[in-house]
Amino acid sequence: MKQCDVLILGAGIVGVSTALQLQKRGLSVILGDRRSPGEETSYGNSGVIGGPSVYPVTFPRNARKLVEIALNRSTAARYNPAFLPYIAGWLVAHYRSSAPERLEYVAHAMHPLMSRALAEHESLLDSAGALGYLRRNGWISLYRHSPSYEAVKPALELGREMGRVFSVLDTADACRLEPALNPIFRHAVHSQDIASVSDPLGVTRAYADHFRSNGGTFVTGDARSLKRQKSGWQLDSGEGPVMGREVVVALGPWSSELLAQLGLHLPLAVQRGYHNHFATDSSADLKHPVLDADIGYVISPMEQGLRLTTGVEFDRRDARPTPVQLERLLPQAHRLLKLGPAVEKQPWLGARPCFPDTMPVVGPAPKLPGLWLTYGHGHMGLTLGPITGRLLAETMLGETPFTDPRPYQAERFLN
Structure with a gap:
């Protein structure tokens, strides 16, 4: 059985970036996904890497726009329309989070991540030999x-x-x-101050190739096979069982299914x-x-x-x-x-994958020792993948993180 310090579930830009950040800090990492790196949510985006302050995607409050959406x-x-009963509670919470004073809070809370996002990408792009994808013309x-x-x-x-x-x-x-x-x-x-890349899938693949060239392992498997064992967390993969002392859930819109199996329910919605x-x-x-x-x-x-x-x-x-x-x-x-x-x-x-307050969840899973979360990045997955990967790696290793991690942790939805 293959064993590692950390097993990461999800090989989109968030999972792959987190794998590189942990690997840089000397940990052995196995990265698992049902598909090749970057072929799900991370493939389809505008390629934009946001700057120091970007307002989140909000629930509109303009009357004309609300009427257009309602119709x-x-x-x-x-x-x-048939899906509205299932999403109504989330929409109400999102509407409340779109109040002007709340948006200002979110902008300030996200500033430590947004202001460092491009520099963290540049560091990974440089080490992966992929700076050719980057455009810095706004x-x-x-x-x-x-x-x-x-x-x-x-x-x-x-x-x-x-x-x-x-x-x-x-x-x-x-x-x-x-x-x-x-x-x-x-x-x-x-x-x-906003950058972009010419091929988001190419960037994710370059990061994954760099991870593997540094000794990282990629396996294919279904995250729902995850089991807690005495010595850690086991995943059934196409290469046989793999075991991680700790596990990171970076499954984007598929995270809720696995976490529900483990008894954790957070208010994630999907915006297609x-x-x-x-x-x-x-x-x-x-x-x-x-x-x-x-x-x-x-x-x-x-x-x-x-x-x-x-x-x-x-x-x-x-x-x-x-x-x-x-x-x-x-x-x-x-x-x-x-x-x-x-x-x-x-x-x-x-x-x-979107939370109603538009911020991701990054940090330990409540009441599930050894399980860590980094998902719900919404429209900012490409921007935030490397910097939230760094924040999670610093938190996992007990380092002094570059910013207070508490605003992004799951407990904000459980109080």
């Missing part, structure tokens, strides 16, 4: 209508106070930065999202990821083409794809940018 006509959010947020820009001003001001670096642009300035954009918007913000890649030519080339804020999508230059990512969809995690949002926003995206044909026949569908 299921919004491009930014959609729901399956991203651009577009506002087609003045009210939407006015609504975001308080968040921008708070961000400036917390160290964000950005420029407010008019239409002409934004089009000089991105000549392929059609001038159908009134305002723009260029966030210079879609993306599709589109061919491009010189007349529609982008240098930055672009947020079309009023419509609710991001379009990013990727190695596969221009990746258009949708807002959120509330439905069962494994329900059949219903890419209505993508179909609705495509005409608007074509108005903004000349897109070529779709690269894939079918859009990609993934699931973002």
